[in-house]
Amino acid sequence: MLDSARFPRTFANRASLASRASVRISTLLVVGALALAGCGSGANTQNAGGTSPAASGEAVDGGTLVYAEVTPINNWQTQAARFYEKSNVLNSVLDRLTYFDPDKGELVPWIASAFSANADSTEFTFTIRPGVTFSDGAPLDAAAVKANLDSFGLGVPAAQIQPNVDFAGYQSSEVIGSDQVLVTLGAPNSNFLRATSSVTAGLVSPATLQKDAAGQSAISSIAGSGPFVYESEKPDEEVVLAKRDGYAWAPDGAENPGEAHLDKVVIKYLPEVAHRAGAVQSGQVDLVRGLQPVDEAALASSGNQVLAADGVDLTANMAAVRTGSGKLADPAVRQALQVGIDRQTIKDTVLSDSYTLAGSVLNHQAPGFVDLSADLAYNPEKARQLLDDAGWKEGSDGIREKDGEKLEVTVTSSNNSVVIKPAFELVEQQWREIGVQLNNRAGDNTFLTTAMPDPKVEFFGTRQFIYGGLGPIFEPANNTMTHTSDPELNALFAAERAAAPGPERDKVLAAEQQALVVDKALSLVLWDEVQVYGAHRNTHIDFTSGTAPIFQGAWKADG
DSSP: OOOTTTSOSOOOOOOBOOSOOOOBOOOOSOSSOEEOSOOTTOOBOEEOSSOOGGGGOOOOOOOEEEEEESSOOOOOOGGGOOSHHHHHHHTTTOOOSEEEETTTTEEEESSEEEEEEOTTSSEEEEEEOTTOBOTTSOBOOHHHHHHHHHHHHHOBGGGTBOOOTTOTTEEEEEEETTTEEEEEESSOOTTHHHHTTSGGGOOOOHHHHTSOHHHHHOGGGOOOOSSEEEEEEETTTEEEEEEOTTOOOOOTTOSOOSSOSOSEEEEEEOOOGGGHHHHHHTTSOSEEEOOOHHHHHHHHHTTOEEEEEEOTTBBOEEEEEOOTTSTTOSHHHHHHHHHTOOHHHHHHHHOOTTOOBOSSSBOTTSTTOOOOGGGGSOOHHHHHHHHHHTTOEEOTTSOEEETTEEOEEEEEOOSOSSSHHHHHHHHHHHHHTTTOEEEEETTOHHHHHHHTTOTTSOEEEEOOBOTTOSHHHHOOTTOTTTOOOOHHHHHHHHHHHHSOTTHHHHHHHHHHHIIIIIISOOEEEEEOOEEEEEEOTTEEOOBOTTSOBBGGGOEEOOO
């Protein structure tokens, strides 16, 4: 039980269900680092400050893992699970057709024992694994998969559920034979298979699909086929998941193919960032997301673990540009702001060794990544020249002006990242030196509510899942992230969807990155997405390529 005086009624979850993951672990003030053996992820998982009882690699069955998250979630509907707090819980409740194995750099079978695409990526065939059931007893068969795919691709208008944005071009599904589903798209989409690995494509029982929006939003009424099932909930306090007896269908190659080692996972909510490391050190929680860099060294030196899970499935953290105010309509101005950011100073001042500076809009480990670091080098002289040439001249107060308007811009973001606000404080100082005023509203959730639909707010500090490629982030004219839809970029996104996997698609991905980061500078990238966790020395945990904890394979050492 958490000390209510130190930990007020708040804590959240994200549960994962994947098997092998690429995890980079940052260990600070190492006093005897010891790699954890037996991790099916092939991860370089380390413990600092002594020998961890979990380091033996011998999995221990039983027990309860207490996981501290950042904020409570009230809407658990599958297609809305694009945020860590909800997607990480549903990762342990819902299985998917496929799983992305970052060690192999490819999709592997999960509920689909086999899958294939036709030459132009307009038809996809899935062979459904036999013997899988939902937690309500219904079979997870081809008919259930078809019903789910229709929900993802077409939405459920009667329940006011929108289509999954990653399922671009979806037209229909049909059951063929006894165990196969054929998906037909109206336009090529080579990202479609990858999208089936996302938690937003988590499979739910037919009974769940029949519920209205409220029913599908309540975690208590969601029946999945995952290794954990809902047990109880205290709104805004905790969610309890219990091991599902008989689970035997983890992704292909999973270290633990069967039932979870843990009996239960208790997800609590801990928004107070200053309390997170202490909660691990005191043993009140076994795992916590969202360590602030200043706490990493203390936690590591106490003999506990600092775990940095790389976001292979996500974009880099960025200031996504919105051109609605007109101030950033000229690409030269955006290019000036890109090279006006001193990223190394940001890392040295407010980040830690857990963070890797961005080299593109994709993270370094993402398929198709192109290193554009040279184009991102800090160059305030070049920035000033670009702004001069664009007609923005310094005013008496040092802020540039053009046609009577000051070059004053605003950034908004959620408070989900512990480093986003201080990072933009440094950007604010750096841009001030080139004559640009940044109003830093990063981490202000109240302001975010009104700023998101407003295209005149120039920047949105964000990172986004890329299961459907970069198109769903920047392409739609009505998207509320960038409010920017560029015809030339949209042609590239369409070409990416139509490109065959391999060199052809990588070439288009390279062009997209060049356009977004350099030529059009619509993505001012900062650092690769990473989620920094604190774990008790007795906790054995791996992560998915989407940074989610894999509770299905987790365990706690005795003692």
